[in-house]
Amino acid sequence: MKKNGLSKDVINALSKESIPKFLATADENGLPNIVPVISLSAVNEKRIIFAEFMLWKTRKNLEVNSKVGVGLITEDLKIYTIRGRFEGFQKSGEYFDYLSNKDMFRYNAYTGIRSAGVIKVEELTQSLSISKLQVLSEVMKIRFLKRITHLPSTGNASALQTGKPKLPPQVKEKFNRVAGAKFLSYLNREGYPTAIPLVSLMSLDGDALIFSIKRGGEEIGKVKPKTLVAASVITFEPIAYQVKGTFEGFKNYLGLKAGIIKVSEVYSACPPLAGKRIA
Known part of the structure; x- marks a missing residue:
């Protein structure tokens, strides 16, 4: 639309x-x-x-x-x-x-x-518009995929090997909340920083985020591998964080499709440390 x-x-x-x-x-x-x-x-x-x-x-x-x-x-x-x-x-x-x-x-x-x-x-x-049931369904799918990524590599269930841990525990906890509002941004073909809703965006162990693509709309499917991205979360407290990194592309795990972001930088996005890099 x-x-x-x-x-x-x-x-x-x-x-x-x-x-x-x-x-x-x-x-x-x-x-x-x-x-x-x-x-x-x-x-x-x-x-x-x-x-x-x-x-x-x-x-x-x-x-x-x-x-x-x-x-x-x-x-x-x-x-x-x-x-x-x-x-x-x-x-x-x-x-x-x-x-x-x-x-x-x-x-x-x-x-x-x-x-x-x-x-x-x-x-x-x-x-x-999305329903609470749709949100829960997307979240449960990602929680299942997170468990799969810890399995030995077999066919489509290849594990994502993350590097040195980049996401502090408090940041992982906020991204893993069902009720947290989460958006991703990248530059589209016209050079606009696009805001994309990702209700299922969650942390993986180490330095990565994972999300399903169903609720990101058409725009998320346009993001190419190795694109620089930023993602942000805010909770009801409110507490907010921003991460920056690289979109690694879409991967299939036992027939379920998910997007992977490798995180390189983490920032506070709320007072009193708004804009301060924390990892």
Whole structure:
């Protein structure tokens, strides 16, 4: 589904402060970055704004590359992804005042926002709904595949050999939660950092993540092996992390198809250490 402009449902979803929202950017070398940005809000069908608050890497990327992706998932498991162009930061005015007056910034323990970022919407690229049963089914499939990867290599059930452990225990635990919101990003053929929902994304022992492809939509099938990717998770606490690495491709385990990401870097994506590399 591709549509110019945002529907009323998407505008209403973006207005909620309680749902996970992600902003995907990329640097001058094409390395994607995707982090939770709960302040993302729709002004109208063509404009999205967000607060610049502990978004150092995101800001740096936006200064050299205006192409962005936005992803969100609602309480009733409706998923939307958006493509747009960053237009600039505003240090005063209507957008700045609107974001500054949100409870999350008026009463936080750190500081106020630095500026308001403005995104011009180009396309609503995906709109889908999933059920709790579908989520559970995808998660159970991945848990089964994780057990398979520990078996000796036999035919299609080849074990994935991971290297030196890269994922800290607390990061693995967050990615393994059923209720965690998870999105992946890569640069598509047009050079846009695309936000892709991956409800089944989980850790493997060592330095890898694994996911099934059924609920990633058509976009996930376009990612080529050895593509640089970033993935992010946020939980209800909220606690968030971002990992970066390489997509190793799709593998078949006893007839079940899964995608593998080899992790090379791990970052905190929430205060007080937002943007700090931890592994």
